[in-house]
Amino acid sequence: MSQKEKTVKIIDDYFEIDWLNYIAKLFKHEYIWAPSNNVAPSTPGYPKSHGGQYFLGSQLYKRQNLNSIKYGANGPEFSEQFIDPFNCFVKQHEESTLNFLDQIQLNCYFKDLPSEGAYHADNFGDPELKIMILLLSENGIYEKKWGGSFYYKDEENKEVEVPFKHGRLICFKGGVIHKAHPFNITNVPRYSIRWSYRSY
Secondary structure: OOHHHHOOEEEOOOOOHHHHHHHHHHHHHOOOOOEOOOOEOOOOOOOOOOOOEOOEEEEEEEEEEOOEEEEOOOHHHHHHOOHHHHHHHHHHHOOOOOEEEEEEEEEEEOOOOOOOOOOEOHHHHOOOOEEEEEEEEHHHOOOHHHEOOEEEEOOOOOEEEEOOOOOOEEEEEOOOOEEEOOEOOOOOOEEEEEEEEEEO
16 A cells, blocks of 8 residues: 555644534434444454444445435434535545545444454545544543544554544545544543545
């Protein structure tokens, strides 16, 4: 895999803080979390962590084909509030004018879930897929000592840590091996939204 394919881009302060806090509040008070249908198995060659990485979460949006979209249990109306932010982002950050949203996944990660995080590649490491992850904390409150970092393997297979920050965007290709850690304090959720898409 080339260095270009494995590049990870960090973008801070892209979304308005009021929207970030609204979404975090929505996740806390209105969204019903369940065991995720997107358990990330350990990637071969990397140590397993209780067999994989376990989240609470949901797939909100999945493109079945060019003309068919499958929405999560909360329905299209709930899912669509996450589509406009994606469209704004790719309009400003992608050279291509043809960007197809493939999936939207919500994740909620706690210290007490049976995993510290396992290295994996999203969507079986599809290098044509682009990933955008938004990090969120409850009520926008976060202290550095809580941890919750994102980690990935660089071109030399060295571990790189990206510290947690409320509202931080992490962008990379589908082939990048990565993992996430929960906060290290009990009963405080670490939220994330993952958009995956393709550019033509």
